[in-house]
Amino acid sequence: MQPLSRHLLSLLGVLLLLPTTELSAADSRQPNFLFIVVDDQSPFDLKVYDRRSALETPHIDRLAREGMVFDGAYHMGSFVGAVCTPSRHMIMSGRSVWHLPIAPGAIANGRCPRGLEQNTIPAVFNRAGYATMRTCKQGNSYEAADRLFTVRHDATKRGGTPETGSAWHGERVMDYLRERHSSKETKPFFIFYGFSHPHDERDGTPELLAKYGAVNHTDKDHPPAANPKSPRLPLNYLPRHPFHHGHPDLRDEVAVSGVWERRDERTIRNELGRQFACSENIDRQIGRVCEQLAAMGELDNTYIFYTSDHGIAIGRHGLQGKQNLYQHTWRVPMIVKGPGIKPGTRVAGNIYLLDMLATFCDLAGMSAPETNEGISFRSVLEGRKTTVRDVLYGVYSGGTKPGMRTVKKGDWKLIQYDVLEGKVRETQLFNLAENPDELLKEHHDPAVIVLTGQTPADAQVNLAGDPRYAGKLKEMEALLLAEMRRLHDPWRLWNQPDDQLPPPPDGK
Numbered sequence: 001m002q003p004l005s006r007h008l009l010s011l012l013g014v015l016l017l018l019p020t021t022e023l024s025a026a027d028s029r030q031p032n033f034l035f036i037v038v039d040d041q042s043p044f045d046l047k048v049y050d051r052r053s054a055l056e057t058p059h060i061d062r063l064a065r066e067g068m069v070f071d072g073a074y075h076m077g078s079f080v081g082a083v084c085t086p087s088r089h090m091i092m093s094g095r096s097v098w099h100l101p102i103a104p105g106a107i108a109n110g111r112c113p114r115g116l117e118q119n120t121i122p123a124v125f126n127r128a129g130y131a132t133m134r135t136c137k138q139g140n141s142y143e144a145a146d147r148l149f150t151v152r153h154d155a156t157k158r159g160g161t162p163e164t165g166s167a168w169h170g171e172r173v174m175d176y177l178r179e180r181h182s183s184k185e186t187k188p189f190f191i192f193y194g195f196s197h198p199h200d201e202r203d204g205t206p207e208l209l210a211k212y213g214a215v216n217h218t219d220k221d222h223p224p225a226a227n228p229k230s231p232r233l234p235l236n237y238l239p240r241h242p243f244h245h246g247h248p249d250l251r252d253e254v255a256v257s258g259v260w261e262r263r264d265e266r267t268i269r270n271e272l273g274r275q276f277a278c279s280e281n282i283d284r285q286i287g288r289v290c291e292q293l294a295a296m297g298e299l300d301n302t303y304i305f306y307t308s309d310h311g312i313a314i315g316r317h318g319l320q321g322k323q324n325l326y327q328h329t330w331r332v333p334m335i336v337k338g339p340g341i342k343p344g345t346r347v348a349g350n351i352y353l354l355d356m357l358a359t360f361c362d363l364a365g366m367s368a369p370e371t372n373e374g375i376s377f378r379s380v381l382e383g384r385k386t387t388v389r390d391v392l393y394g395v396y397s398g399g400t401k402p403g404m405r406t407v408k409k410g411d412w413k414l415i416q417y418d419v420l421e422g423k424v425r426e427t428q429l430f431n432l433a434e435n436p437d438e439l440l441k442e443h444h445d446p447a448v449i450v451l452t453g454q455t456p457a458d459a460q461v462n463l464a465g466d467p468r469y470a471g472k473l474k475e476m477e478a479l480l481l482a483e484m485r486r487l488h489d490p491w492r493l494w495n496q497p498d499d500q501l502p503p504p505p506d507g508k
């Protein structure tokens with residue numbers, strides 16, 4: 001039986017058993033969805049994930065107190081430098097990374113059906129009788145799906161004023177809710193509440209920049225002035241990454257205004273201040289909308305999801321961008337509040353962003369479309385399970401090929417790098433329970449310790465070369481190969497069988 005008909009039957013049962021006066025309005029209404037997605041935010045920017053962080057987000061903290069926090073939410077990766085683009089396709093369609101319409105060769109080899117946009121969030125929720133609305137940045141997204149929202153206000157807003165920054169997106173949602181209220185709209189809503197920040201350029205409002213000791217720095221020849229109010233360096237900060245990341249001239253690593261190729265303390269702390277200023281402004285826009293929902297009597301019947309399209313480095317491991325597979329960048333924040341979710345709970349989850357569509361459908365009492373490959377985590381939200389899968393895979397292959405791969409199971413994580421025509425072939429093995437910040441031997445350098453204030457434990461290093469973990473390394477390498485085969489990764493690494501794969505259509 002379809003979940004929808006089950007839902008209707010149970011509702012019918014309730015109607016037969018109870019006098020109608022005992023039915024509250026909420027029992028008979030479909031839930032609303034407010035899906036909040038920010039652009040380029042590490043979970044570790046937020047106090048919810050790193051108590052040491054200086055970023056103040058009272059409204060996000062409140063969502064966490066009243067809902068569920070996920071410690072294991074990931075994006076599956078990217079085959080292009082603009083990591084946003086595959087990530088947002090996965091969110092919208094529930095497809096795995098190599099089965100996206102934009103994945104190399106996926107349409108031609110039959111691994112992605114044509115017309116997939118008809119099975120994406122707006123299409124599915126339109127068909128189910130929802131009112132769908134979207135505001136978000138423009139570009140690096142999934143245009144064919146985005147245009148299906150009934151109401152759409154997209155514009156890239158990365159400035160420091162109400163009209164040019166995050167308040168603009170906030171105002172679009174406020175307008176939409178006011179309009180619903182005045183026209184007495186009865187359809188449930190699905191609102192895709194996207195922001196253009198804290199993606200660079202991180203031009204914060206003057207007030208919030210001052211709070212976080214930052215300036216909109218434009219002088220490429222000099223670092224900004226030191227400011228004691230700027231956020232401290234991250235614990236896993238490095239002045240440079242120990243080996244080349246494999247994507248020469250990558251915009252995020254060389255051309256972000258305010259950072260460029262600088263990784264000195266003043267530059268990184270200033271940029272973190274800008275990131276935090278933009279993030280607190282987003283938090284205010286979330287507060288406004290939650291207040292409006294409460295005033296309209298809709299808050300208790302609304303699932304609110306807070307996440308980002310992927311994480312970001314900003315000085316962690318000597319990197320600046322989103323084209324790596326360390327936890328700060330591979331992971332995303334995920335906080336969910338709504339009917340049936342126990343307040344103040346925290347789980348691993350082991351979810352991907354591509355699980356969103358299946359979860360939304362499940363919570364709305366609908367079947368996910370046939371093309372969906374994600375797993376609903378409703379069972380986790382309702383406290384019946386703590387995870388939906390054991391093994392997680394990630395890829396970055398937007399630079400030289402095959403690129404980077406990672407696999408995680410339990411506390412163990414493997415990252416491999418095969419880039420620059422074989423010049424860089426590196427393996428990292430971490431026990432995240434003992435080394436959550438993925439510290440390397442370079443983090444033990446006294447010159448780095450002086451800057452971060454962190455004295456790492458001896459075991460907090462890459463364990464790949466340690467003979468005590470040779471068995472674990474083999475096990476994780478086998479797991480990575482199995483995931484690459486299962487997910488139709490078109491590449492193999494230097495130490496894997498070639499599997500006689502045809503060359504990927506766009507690759508060398």
Ligand SMILES: [Ca+2]
Pocket residue numbers: 039040083084199309310
């Ligand atoms: Ca992004």
